[in-house]
Amino acid sequence: MTQPAAPIKFYSMHLSGNAHRVLLTLRALDRPFELIEVNLRAKEQKSEAFLQMNPFGQVPVIDDNGTVIWDSIGIMTYLALRYDDGKLLPRDPAQFGQIMAWLGKTSGPIAYGMATARRINLFNAPADIDSAHAIAHDFLHVMNEHLEGRAWLVGGTVTLADLACYAYVAHAPEGGVDLKGFGNVSGWLAQVEALPFFAAMPKAKVGLWAE
Structure with missing residues (x-):
């Protein structure tokens, strides 16, 4: 390497x-x-x-x-x-394509859903929080279903897909998005947080995490 x-x-x-x-x-x-x-x-x-x-x-x-x-x-x-040696971004065409698909979601529903709702609460961003919540919940339903019987988004180990999607999903409560009811998503978050190299992003006391 x-x-x-x-x-x-x-x-x-x-x-x-x-x-x-x-x-x-x-x-x-x-x-x-x-x-x-x-x-x-x-x-x-x-x-x-x-x-x-x-x-x-x-x-x-x-x-x-x-x-x-x-x-x-x-x-x-x-x-x-x-x-990398091909673990985080496998060179297998099918897995590579699947990872790219999840990376694409970071600039789609993750950006316009959880991330936007969080920016509204954290930075007073001018955006529609109801729309952001709807986008976030739609995405979480799909993600939760996808993770049924899976530990990771693509393949049998952590990839760029997991690392890219983690932060804004984990911090969705800062934007007022409740992760309760998305058990597979919560289990996946725990998997990422158990990785030996994991480092947390600081929690902000806004949204559902406000005191």
Whole structure:
């Protein structure tokens, strides 16, 4: 397995589910990295220096010894192709395609469902929370059914599909989305959290987790 010449620079924000999926990937691959927290409230992501790395001004971004990649799914795919031995992103065409399908859901119902509801409660984002809740519940019903008799989303072990979907599903209660009644989803979350490389994303006291 290829080793990076120096630690990968990882530009992150601790409450970002997109950044968290990259964190899990780096830890799963046991890659040395330098964590650089970007102050979004201070608009550091809109600075000229940051925009040279990501013209969209968003986290996460990595700088792997001069190779700069932005977008969480782009980063995860790059890391798996660069440093993985085919476990997180199997080269079998069927499994590869199935993983890509789940990765696609991160910019669909996960983004417009759980992630949007969470942004409304956490960051006062201007969006329709009822619509976000409906999208989230529809997705969770499908995911729960898919996980019947399965430990992982694709195949018999953890893949990028699980790491990509985890954060916003696990933190759905912050957006007011109740995970009760989705037993298979809850079991899958526990499987991810039991992984030896797992690191939790901080919980915010909003939504169903508000005091």
